[in-house]
Amino acid sequence: MPFSKDELRVAFQDALLVNPYLDLEHFIGNHVGGEHFWVNLQPFLLHRGYRLRPRYHSDWRAPWSQGDSLDFRVYEFEEAVTLMKGRNLLDAIRISDGARVVLRRVETWRDELPIAQYLSSPDMQCDPRNHTVPILDILLLPDDDEHALLVMPQLILFDQLPFRRLGEFVDAFRQYCEGLDFLHEHRIAHRDACWFNLMMDGSKLVPRGVHFMVPRTHDGLTRGLEWHDRSSVGPIKYYFIDFGLSKWFYPGEKIESSGAYGQDRSVPEHKVEEPHDPFKVDIYQLGKVLIEMIRVRLIALVKPPFPDKNIRNTKAWNHYSKLRLQ
Template sequence: MRWPDLDSPLSQLEEFWRDRQQFLQQRGYLLRPRFRPDWKPSWKGTGLCHCPWNIDDFLFNPRPDLIDAVSIADDLKVVLKLVETSREEIPIARYLSSASLRSGSRNRTVPILDVIPLPDTDDKALLVMPLLRHFEDPPFSYVCEVVEAVRQLLQGLEFMHEHNISHCDACWYNIMMDSSNLIPEGFHYASDERHDDLTLISFRGRSRKAVAPVQYYFIDFGLSRHFKSFEDRIYLEGRVGQNKEVPEFIKDIPFDPFKLDIYQFGAVISSLFPVCCVIFFSREK
C-alpha cells in the first residue's frame, strides 16, 4: 500500500475524484471523506502520525482509474471505473448487463449497475459495479472450490462467445468473486486485508465450501471485441492482455480472439493446478 505525503496528502490523480465528489453525490454515490472538498487530514495535530495506516482517510486510492463509493439509495458498496468512451467497453458491458442477458445463469460477467457520463468531457465516462474481491483471496481451501470456480468461469467464457464477444484478457487479474458470504462484515477497498473499521480479517473457520455457492465474474472489457455475428468474426493483430506468452504474439501473426480467450483462461487453470496439489496433499488425501 502506497502512503500519501503527510504534507500534501492528495495526489494529483486523487484530485480528479475530489473535484467530482459533489457531482457524484448528486448522482447518488458517496465517496469516502478523503475525497470530499472540505476534507482535512484527520491525523494532523493528533500525534497519530506514527501509525497513520490505522486511519481511514490516510489510505491512498490504489488505482487512479478506480475508486470505491457507497450507493446512497441502498447502502451498497460499489466501484466506479473511469473508461474511455471511444472504446467498446461501455457498449459491451451494458449489453452483457442488459435484462435479457443478465438473467442467464451462465452470464459470469460483472454486473453494470450504472453508467455515468461526465459533465466536463465526452471522452470519458464512469461504469458503476459492485465491489468484488480477487477470486483467489483468500486462497482456496478445498479442491471442490477450485472446480466450482473453473466451472462457472468456463460457462461464462462460453456465454460470451455464444454472443460473439471475445474478452481478449481472460487472465488472472480480471477474475473476481462476490465475497459477501465469505466476508459478511465486508472489507476495506483500500486495505482489503481489513474490515471497514480497519481491524484485520480472520478467515479461520471460513471457506467457500461452507458458504457455497460463491459467485465468480470476469471484469474489464477494455480490450474486448463484439462482432455482429459468427460470420463477421475476424482475426486481430497486435498483443493484448496480461499473458504475453500467447504463441501468435511470439510469432507476431494475426490471432483468433476467441481462441485467445481459451488460451488465456487455460493458463489460469494451469496456475490453479499447483494450488489443487497443495490442497490435496495437505488436507484431502
C-alpha cells in the first residue's frame, strides 16, 4: 500500500545513501514553488480541453512510493521532473487532437495580450512575413481578472538541432529578419529579440516530440533524440516568442522607449538614460545572435560602437539579402 508522508520522511535518510542530492520535499512527493498554481488550475484546464502531465493532476501521488516497497531511484521516474521554468509556463496536450501545446500565464494589463491577439488574427496569420508564435487559444482564469493563459504550439529552440548546410542557416535568419521587419511595419518593438526567444517548429524534425522540461529527450528520462536534418523534411518555420517586454506604438506616437532590459545586457542604448529607438535595439539583439553563430562580415553592420549609428532593420535586411546571394 502507498507510504504515508511521515513514513517517507523517516525513509529519507536511507534514500540519501542512494542519491545524496535528493531533496526531501521532492522525495515525499510535495509540489514545489510555482507547481501549486498549475495543480490548482488542473481541473479547470481539463474542462477546457487541455490535459497536463500526471504530476500536475490534483490527485497525483509520487509513483516511487505507491508500491509495497519504496523505490529510492526517484530520478528514474518521469514524474520526478519538476517545474524549473517558474510558474508562468507549462506544457499540456490539447485533448481534441493530441497536439502538444504550451500554456503561458500573462498579465492582462500589459501589451503582451493585445499584441498576441493582433498578431494571431486571421489577417496577420495569412501574411507569410509573420514569424510570431501563433496563439491557439486564450483562457481567462477563474476568479482572476489580472491574468490569462495564452495557448501556443510547443516549439523547440532554433539551434537545438545542428545546422548541417549553409542554406539551412541562411533560411533561419532570413525568416527572423523578415519577421522583425514585419513587426516594425506594424509598429511593434519586441525588445527581447534574443537567443532564447528564437524558436522553430520541430514537429517534422523530431516526429516523436521532445519533453518540455528536458528537451534533449523524448520522454524526460532517456538522453538522445531521433531527429532529421532540416533539408530532408522541407521548409522549417522559425518564430519569435515572448512578448512580455514588447511595446505597441500607436499611429503617430514617437518610436522611442527606455529601460526594459532583455537577455542581452550589452545593448549600447541601455548604457545611457535617454530614450532610444527600440526598433534599432531589436536588430542589434538579433544581430548579436547572428554574430555569436557565425562571426562574419555582419559584425561591422549590426554592432557599431555608438547607439546613434545603429541601423534600422530594413537596411540590415537589404544587406543580408545581398550577402546570402554571394
